[in-house]
Amino acid sequence: MCLALPARIVERLGDEQAVVDLGGVRKQISVALVPEAQVGDYVIVHVGHALGLLDEAEALASLALFAELSRA
């Protein structure tokens, strides 16, 4: 029910704000809910707010799982 997307932080601004990049589109969002987010991190963005960090190692692990052969 929640349209949210992974976007890369390209700039930290004051007042708990940041600029993120998704596929070349940039937008200013709030990082108040993920205060530890740094430039270069990927965050999940929903209604103009970062909700959590994306763990890139886990992302790669998930992709590897998709390629596994069936257990049948």
Added chain:
Amino acid sequence: MSPRLAYMKPLDLKSGRIDMNHGAGGRVGAQLVEELFVRAFDNPYLRQGNDAARLTVPQGMRLVMATDAHVISPLFFPGGDIGSLAVHGTVNDVAMLGAMPLYLSASFILEEGLPLAQLARIVESMAAAARHCGTPVVTGDTKVVERGKGDGVFISTTGLGLMPAQRDIGGANARPGDVLLLSGSIGEHGVAVLSQRESLQFDTEILSDSAPLHLLVAALLSALPEGAVRVLRDPTRGGLATTLNEIARQSAVGMLLDEAAIPVQPQVAAACEMLGLDPLYIANEGKLVAIVAAEAADTALSALRAHPLGVHAARIGVVQADPQRFVQMRTGVGGRRVVDWLSGEALPRIC
């Protein structure tokens, strides 16, 4: 000795504004027409100073006419403005029947308070577009409405064109087995305009693709035997999905699209994802769909790609028999879905 004409201070294009006098039909209105419109559009027809234009129709040709109103806001957007859009839109409608557009008329509804500087910019842009297309604005009209009753300016254009009398290109001509071609990537105009909306501010380099397609059409038609091109249409409001559904209904056929083959610029895809919009439903102003006989598809595609406005042309699907007239699509992951009609305005979602 010729009578001295009453002196009129030239239009203050820098800081003047439209007021109700400009629409009253008197000297002030005449000055607006002379100094702004006629000067910009300048051609022998307008110079005659009549309220209509005399045009010639050669033997063996058929007249094609199209009309469009433009109410876009904002008036200026990345890649265009309401003026050039008004020219391209009507030129394209005429071209989509396979006719060569030749003449335009333009009527302007101006809102009281519109800065003349903005109007001048729009009219210059229109004039440049008309020159570029070879379609002079041969007749026109202006009216003024009170402040609050118009969104700056509304422009209505009508276009006339000519085509060989026997040509038959239209939405009812698609047949099972025909191939669907798209002249380039989708969604740019709509995203460019959306990026200007206050509450949806995002930074992108997407430009509206507003462009005249009549020469692309001519190049396509001249490369193929008459009759090989069944349908031409430009997917404007409502996007590619709406256009294809319209044609499917008109021709009483179904369609099967290949999502992976439909070109979408990465930034357009990203902007749409962010807003929860589907590029298939976003307006285009410089692209066309061509439905051609299967045996002519390869030649048609090459002809499109050889033209600057068609370099990214792609084969995106086929027409198939379907009494339900569904436009179906093989998705990027290999599934299947229907590409339905747009239900009302496409609004950004959070869900």
Added chain:
Amino acid sequence: MKYVDEFRDQALARNLAASLLAEADTARRYHFMEFCGGHTHALARHGVLDLLPPNLRMIHGPGCPVCVLPVGRIDMALQLALQRGVLLCTYGDVMRVPASAGLSLQRAKARGADIRMVYSPADALHLARAHPTREVVFLAIGFETTTPPSALVLRQAARAGISNFSLLCNHVLTPPAITHILQSPEAAQYGRLPLDGFVGPAHVSIVIGSAPYEPFARAWHKPVVISGFEPLDLMQSILMLLRQVNDGRAEVENQFTRAVQRYGNATAQAVVAEVFEMRDSFEWRGLGEVPHSALQIRPAFAAFDAERRFDLRYQPVADHKQCDCGAILRGVKQPTDCKLFATVCTPENPLGSCMVSSEGSCAAHYSYGRFRDAVVI
């Protein structure tokens, strides 16, 4: 788009489809509910349903905040906009939902109500600052994903002493809704629920974590797999559910490991707890009254509670008698079982919650899957 496109790869999808087919026990049927409306939409939009084994059915749950928003709550917003001259801010999703008296927010706007579409609650607060003489109200909807931004903005408004801003709170909760589906007395009325497991929401779980689903797995012996948003995530999650059912397990598994942790986002949970508290009960369109399933604004922030500020009273509005949403939301019926589906009830003229937004069961089927209903000659 990084971390999006890779999760839509066709070759990997084929591989997952093959695994699903190979491991599905042909001697039985599988019924899984994807709770989240966003998942419903993703499944439909990417045509994933086509890639699932024929004996596996996905049931579309009520996790669509627009769908379950009662008409009476929209009427409250309309009242504010049309009668109290409020500047009403709303997400785009709600604009077209039909409410009482033939109105919707969009139609009210056509009648002169000042209704503005916003992308974020921060935009609404921005408007309040820009128009200090106007009353600005934000129509807040959404599950746990959308609630923290609302809470943040309310807290900001309080700290800045903004006196013309308030929120009409319709935030709802996921675990109570799942509980309600599993245990409600109406379930007996509709028949035994053929539910073998749940696909848990992606983004709600970023906020609340995977722990809150553990009671369902334990108490009802139903596996839960928290799934990412992309088609490959969904297919992998369905495969994980299939394996659990085949193995006789009922655990909470996390497929969305790149974003979800067991205890969720503490910062987000804290700000929500500071601003909101539980309502005793809340009406969900299609489900009826559900206890402890929704949030209201705490007394400390009463000045920002539009319900208190404008003394609004809730009037329930019943749905069409023949609307089958209640059964469809619980997975007992399918959209095509409802007499109103695609006859008088369509996306242009939605009569019940399942058709009201593009994520609702009926809307998704109508817009994306209707061609499957066509009789094959």
